[in-house]
Amino acid sequence: MEFSLTEDQLAIKDLSAQVLADLSTDERLKALQEKGEVYDKDLWQQFADSGLLGMAVPESYGGSGFGLVEICLMLEEQGRYVAPLPLLPSLALAGLALAEYGSEEQKTQYLTALATGESILTAALAEEGLSNPHKTVLNAEKNGDQYILNGTRVCVPYAKESAVVLVPATQEDGKTVIFLVTPGTEGVELEYQESTNGEPLYTMTLSNVSLSQAQVLAGADKGEEAYKFMVDRGNVCHAATQVGIAEEALKRTVEYTTERKQFGKSIAQFQGTTLRCADAYMDIEGMRSTYWQAVWKLSENMPAEPEVRAAKYWACVAGGRVVHTAQHLHGGIGADIDYPLHRYFLWAKRNELNLGGGSLQLAKLGALLADKESVVNVL
Structure with missing residues (x-):
């Protein structure tokens, strides 16, 4: 096991710390909370302008082509400053999965916008009353070339603010499929939930939501x-x-x-x-x-x-x-x-x-x- 960091990784860690130290002060956090801001939009854009949001995005989609290690170094610094930013859902939950399993069209559409700070991404993994996030009760029914989704996900971080939500669902045969659901899609309802640390969470209810094959991130063989x-x-x-x-x-x-x-x-x-x-x-x-x-x-x-x-x-x-x-x-x-x-x-x-x-x-x-x-x- 190799614990030492490369020069590039140390530079990423130092840059993250510098940006956060300048913009995520105790006074600023208090002011954002009083304004009711769910995340720091200026700080998010500063991360984008510094190239930090594209660290784990492949170079062909506007990023730097790094990976999980670099994301974790950034998240350590975010934790140190408790900065209200959607880094974990965007980069770790959704970004890495899109880079690994997405089609060329999906990567171009979402990863490029993530690297520039234009889009926030997230994933719906939690479910009410279940201690195991792998166990899903959201159902997907195949109807010709379409999938019909019904069910509820809770505690979806930044769902309303995101360009797309990665949503796992179970087919009748018990196999898991991962879908890309746009929050504004017909049949998708979002209800705000209070969280302990102020992170915006939403209950996401899907009622007969119709999705095409183009909106499948990972089919039953890879779900x-x-x-x-x-x-x-x-x-x-x-x-x-x-x-x-x-x-x-x-x-x-x-x-x-x-x-x-x-x-x-x-x-x-x-x-x-x-x-x-x-x-x-x-x-x-x-x-x-x-x-x-x-x-x-x-x-x-x-x-x-x-x-x-x-x-x-x-x-x-x-x-x-x-x-x-x-x-x-x-x-x-x-x-x-x-x-x-x-x-x-x-x-x-x-x-x-x-x-x-x-x-x-x-x-x-x-x-x-x-x-x-x-x-x-x-x-």
Whole structure:
């Protein structure tokens, strides 16, 4: 396993950090929230103008031709600044899948617009009441040259703002097909949902939505593979974001405890504070090592399900411990919504629940290690 980064990768990480440091300040985040802005449009365009949105887009479609590693480096920095941007759904969930499975026409239409910042992309993977995102209840019925879709998806990020949504559905024979659904298509209804961290989510209801073969991303022969492709990369990208969130939460906590005085000295000098921060540091390093192992294996097209499960488990459990420590050591001010720390707790909780929480990941990992059927009910 190779952990070292190339010069290009380091440059991508540094550029992402520079753009975010300039435009995603605590004051700006508060102002955007007060205005009710669902994402930072100026920052999104700055990412496009800097070439960052096209990092994982093939060169023939206006990008730089990089991949998952570079996306994860950007997402770590996004987590560090809790910047409201649709990077993960656009680049990781939809962009990589389109680059891997899309037709020439689909790639030209959507990836080129993504690289320039003209379009946001997303995918509908979550379902109400199901702990397993691979299990779908959205149905696709073949009717001549058309597909008729019926069903509901919940918690679809940026659905209303996106040019297209990647939607998995199940045929009568039980096989999965991935469709490209435009939000404005007849029969598609979107209902806004509140999220913990302010990310715009929507319930997406499809009622007799008619789609042509041109709107199929992956047919029955490749559908389940494409679905797993999206979920695996989504999980490690949530883990990458969680590392950035946790690192910055700990950094701010160390700074605060150094300045905060009690009984005549800073609380950072108390053993209890020191031990909590040390435990948080070790949790972050565990998160980092597990997720990079998963990223490396996926980038090399190697089987990586145990590594992906382990990475997401650590992101859920260890990430939660770190932000709880940050809140605790800040005392009452940590829970004040006028103080920036609360954003890190809310973002961490959102990442934890996306695509299955720690209990599901651990149960799945246990089933894999026991060489048993991996369909596990943890409800």
